[in-house]
Amino acid sequence: MPQLGLLPRRTWAALLSQLLRPPHSACIPAVGCHSQGQGSLQVAEAVLTSHLKPHQEKPNFIIKIPKGTRDLSPEQMVVREKILDMVVSCFKRHGAKGLDTPAFELKETLTEKYEENSGLIYDLKDQGGELLSLRYDLTVPFARYLAMNKLKKMKRYQVGKVWRRESPTIVQGRYREFCQCDFDIAGQFDPMIPDAECLKIICEILSGLQLGDFLIKVNDRRIVDGMFAVCGVPESKFRAICASMDKLDKMSWRDVRHEMVAKKGLSPEVADRIGEYAQCHGGISLIEQMFQDPRLSQNKQALEGLGDLKLLFEYLTLFGIAEKICFDLSLARGLDYYTGVIYEAVLLQTPTQIGEEPLNVGSVAAGGRYDELVAMFDPKGHKVPCVGLSIGVERIFSIVEQRMKTSFKKVRTTETQVFVATPQKNFLRERLKLIAELWNAGIKAEMLYKNDPKLLTQLHYCENTGIPLVVIIGEQEQKEGVIKLRSVASRKEVAIKRENLVAEIQKRLSES
């Protein structure tokens, strides 16, 4: 459970600019190209020798963490906290309220919400009582919350882990436990106003994180379905073909076409017709073009979708973000519950040569409109239209982490401001009294947990962990009623009256 940053904005800005400056020919990692740090999968899979009995020989014992999960080391936590802080700040800037839901739901709450992906849901063992499953996303629990509390409108954000039993061999390096940051607007409003805000939020977050150039692909489920209909896909196959088309960002059209024909039983001609549309992407002019398309313009659903997209682009222009948005007929989104506008943000790799096509390095945010989901939980089927987005923070963490490694900049994992040291033996009691005084004044302070540590060890500790100030107490100081205050960076020491110490430290810290 990540905590948000307690550092002032200034500090975070400095950290970000330090971390995010892309090195020359920056290599943004593809899916799963995570750095392997402390507690990583690599370490996890190391085979040790033992078995879990205390005080016994432990032959053939393997200590590891579950497949597809990872620990976050303190270094990783610093980055994660800062990124989550930025994301949540943006959600709050747009007036969202916080919400938290349990990690697991009744199994039936999740049933029939994810169609083809329902096999990826983690079920809990039947230990008597209810049948439970770990949540697969934050959207279904939100819809369940709205229905259960009979809420007709709500703008909420939620940050939390979700779990999916992705097969690591099939989807290279994807995590089975990962963090999602969701923002959703529920309620009956005028068309496309909340939808436009969702796209604005994605732009603000991706710009703010300085991840490089990005693009948000936009489509509409009604256009997808309309396209399927006019291409001749049987209605019973809409969702299955939709799921295949969703793989277009990971697979070539050839492979997707093969799946549609060989696995999903689509006729080759129908698949080819879909293929023609799926190649279309562009701006507002493509919307106008599709309005004129001889086949698509015959489909009522598709026309509704096109009308909404046109209005959406008008609002996006007013928001000043239209150039970041691309109408893309190949965008399908795998989840079953979308009913209207859908979108997906991808980072564009900086082209190595002018004229080269920008390379898609993977989705970092996505979402869409789901107007029917809440009604599935409502006994009377009352609708609460919703639109929302999810930030793929794991991918963003990986990118920032990678840049950190490349920059070789050391990140502080503690915030300690003052270290309490002594050059002499038998000064533990004085140190304990002194450090308690600092803690009571709200000063972040540490000392070594040794009776008689060496002064050099103490000073090295400060240098290694980046503590800026040292307070030194010894016989001489005690006699004179003073304390030495040392700056670790300049190595300058000054004597300060014992009773002025806290005030002097607070003055120094407020200046830095």
Place this chain on the structure above:
Amino acid sequence: MPQLGLLPRRTWAALLSQLLRPPHSACIPAVGCHSQGQGSLQVAEAVLTSHLKPHQEKPNFIIKIPKGTRDLSPEQMVVREKILDMVVSCFKRHGAKGLDTPAFELKETLTEKYEENSGLIYDLKDQGGELLSLRYDLTVPFARYLAMNKLKKMKRYQVGKVWRRESPTIVQGRYREFCQCDFDIAGQFDPMIPDAECLKIICEILSGLQLGDFLIKVNDRRIVDGMFAVCGVPESKFRAICASMDKLDKMSWRDVRHEMVAKKGLSPEVADRIGEYAQCHGGISLIEQMFQDPRLSQNKQALEGLGDLKLLFEYLTLFGIAEKICFDLSLARGLDYYTGVIYEAVLLQTPTQIGEEPLNVGSVAAGGRYDELVAMFDPKGHKVPCVGLSIGVERIFSIVEQRMKTSFKKVRTTETQVFVATPQKNFLRERLKLIAELWNAGIKAEMLYKNDPKLLTQLHYCENTGIPLVVIIGEQEQKEGVIKLRSVASRKEVAIKRENLVAEIQKRLSES
């Protein structure tokens, strides 16, 4: 996964003083006396009529969340964020690094760590592959992390959910999913220095949260075991009898004695001897008294424990918190992994009449020393001594929530600073342009998602949600190149040049 507060310290202090002011004859809730708000168990168990098929009749459908879990409404999230913020601030003040571990571990990682409580572990369904269990606490994952990464020392904090299948009928109202805030110090250090810091941290947090008077009971596992030995408990029954004694804060001695004799097969005489010791509690003088105890002083283990406790009390005196600590021979702590000092903090209910005994209203923090746990994960059995604490934030949330209800003070669930309004029709586009400008300047802003909302509706929204400023744009303003800026509290309006709007708002916000 809770997020920490983004409000400046000042705001939080104001909120706390508003929330925590105890009403006359404040009723601090007992275990599980949670207020039943939105998304609560009460709502959850409401029987609705339907079944989970979209667009169908839904007869006999029950919508609820799993037993022992709850949603946190925006109001609850505000309180939770502020409390977690304070707790984490304290952990950071003491130099702790952050860590995150997966929600589930390999089943064998948790096996044999919880003795009598292992039946409360949630297992995941065997869906092929590894056997997994949800974590039961944050301590065992921390020990596993240390061993897996071969770390010999670390001071870390972790905030996260843990899961325990407590039977709600047996342990009234206890949650099955709850949040823990842990701080631990791992490493080979001189005796009792890190242990004393853990107690200091508990004192800082409980004082800082202004929960009223509290007391930290302290004991040592070696004293508990020594006491069992000299009372005549067979060594094979130590842990079982320990688990029984741990229930003394929820059950009377009579019931605990009955369990020891009838269920655990202890002879009545042995139980009575334990009963004599279990009544002893006091300060440093009780330690001296136990050093002289004719039976206990014959036990090597007990003497070691007493020696450490004596040193601990010396350090606690230097920290200025000795009067908050009570040596209590009945304290046992249920978890199996403790090896040395153990402690548990309880809130003391304000006595209604002078002379009345302060009433124990339940444990809000606990911890102890566990020197053998890491070795259980290390193939060569290398020890990494550890000591730590866990803050029982759920109990604290309940208390603060209860006070909020009693005080009837409204808590803002959003942080919106400015609302963009119009008195006229056809001003959606102007509002969209304006609000984007505010967002881009980092100002927290909202508007209604309607083409033509009524001005009164817009102003009511501000009053209901506590938004302090309104920006009003209409025909007249547009003509004059100005914007009206209205203070919701004073209802005063001033006209401001369109181009100066952002600067003027930022000036106003920095003043407030």
